[in-house]
Amino acid sequence: MRIVHVVTLVGDDGAYGGPVSVAAGQLAELAARGHEAELVSLWRGATAPPPTVDGVPLRAHRARVLVPGQGFLGLFHPRLAVTLWRRAGRADVLHVHAGRDLVSLAALAVAVLRRRPFVVQTHGMVQPRRSAVARLFDRCYVPLLRRARGALVLTGEEGAGLREVLGPDGPPLHRLPNGVRPGTDGGAGGRGEADVLFLARLHAVKRPEAFVRMAALVHRKHPGASFTLHGADEGRLAEVRRLIAEEDLGGAVAYGGPLDHAAALRRLARATVYVLPSEAEVFPMSLLEALAAGTPVVCTRACGIAAGLERRGAAQVTDGSPEQLAEAVLRLLEDRPLRERAAAAGRAAVEEEYSIASVTDRLEGLYRPTARTGAR
Incomplete structure (x- = not known):
């Protein structure tokens, strides 16, 4: 055809x-x-x-x-x-x-x-x-x-x-x-130990500010962690930068600009944890792509596939508050076996359902x- x-x-x-x-x-x-x-x-x-x-x-x-x-x-x-x-x-x-x-x-x-x-x-x-x-x-x-x-x-x-x-x-x-097509990466266990990623448009619905506030909480308990935001600015970059300065996170949180799709996939595969704090997501492709790459994910209950992923152990699901996001990220950063289980469950979800x-x-x-x- x-x-x-x-x-x-x-x-x-x-x-x-x-x-x-x-x-x-x-x-x-x-x-x-x-x-x-x-x-x-x-x-x-x-x-x-x-x-x-x-x-x-x-x-x-x-x-x-x-x-x-x-x-x-x-x-x-x-x-x-x-x-x-x-x-x-x-x-x-x-x-x-x-x-x-x-x-x-x-x-x-x-x-x-x-x-x-x-x-x-x-x-x-x-x-x-x-x-x-x-x-x-x-x-x-x-x-x-x-x-x-x-x-x-x-x-x-x-x-x-x-x-x-x-x-x-x-x-x-x-x-x-x-x-998505299942990835070929070896899983989260073999990556850097504390690379936390936001990869989405910098739009109010994606809540990049919540990511920065989460980063501030995690950084206090895990000062070696690094946090990066990638995505096109749709009105929230100025506030993101203001919060980074307010929380004195200049050495820990960085805005890396937008990425094309191929570069975004490579970046997802390198991350230790992917965080999507959106308040409304029907079926986020970035989340599926992270799962396919073997990257553990943290999301909110507003994500349309959150419940199914949570049942499988493939995602840490939160209410979207910076506090719960931080707790979920810390669990993954501090528990390598949990990361490995989450990576395996995410790959299984992709192969069996997505x-x-x-x-x-x-x-x-x-x-x-x-x-x-x-x-x-």
Whole structure:
């Protein structure tokens, strides 16, 4: 099959996060199975758009701000519409990683106009919103979403919210977890003993300030520990730096800037502990990637997969307070056998529940009837 995925933004700063990792992982596995697979997107970075992302062919145009003040929603490039039109015309199926933004809107419109079968995967980004901008956008957007042959959701909660947006005339919903390829690292036991990592956008929902406050508490009891934050700044870097100075952590806590996906994977594999203090995460790819790399993780109960990981012993799950985060990190730093057990449990979770192979098996099953239907 000729399969085209569309995602809003690829960049050298990893700012768009999980949807890019999900798309690239799915496409790489599809290509390994003999399908012709490619990714269409906007690009933001210091260089020209690369020909591939994580080994997947990429067709991209530089992001431009068409609607100021609306973040990802307002990004576009006129030539991207032409590329979408051409690539859709030769595709057997389109897979749109859809948020409320102009790229997703254009991709859906092209799929409908070209009468190509398509599925959508919303990554928790299309939920009920009451703002005037969302209501106005949805007048054009939701009728197109309803034309999808299927909508992929991560959890029952996400599905309920999406169904509320789509109404009774929406497409069938299919539960599909994110998937990753198991890593090859030897596990947490052989790494540095106290390298604690935050790797996410510096956005309020990710709570980087909680990471810094946790670091202050851990540093008092474990002064040899080092703490690093990586991620694109989305409004919280100034506060992070203020807290580092306030807590006198300049020698222990550092901001390392954003990383592209390949560099992020390498960094996750080197860490002793990965901490994700987010207050709302449907299905965080960074957490799965840390587990696949054999890195023990600390997260909050707001993470959609926290309960399952906790049952397996694959994650230290907290209420998100700096105190509980610090307690969990200290347990892992001070107990090497616990780290090794957590690493093994995390790898088992990936292999048994979150492998990209099992995800792609299900995708192929969804694509094939979709492609046949679209060809009639």
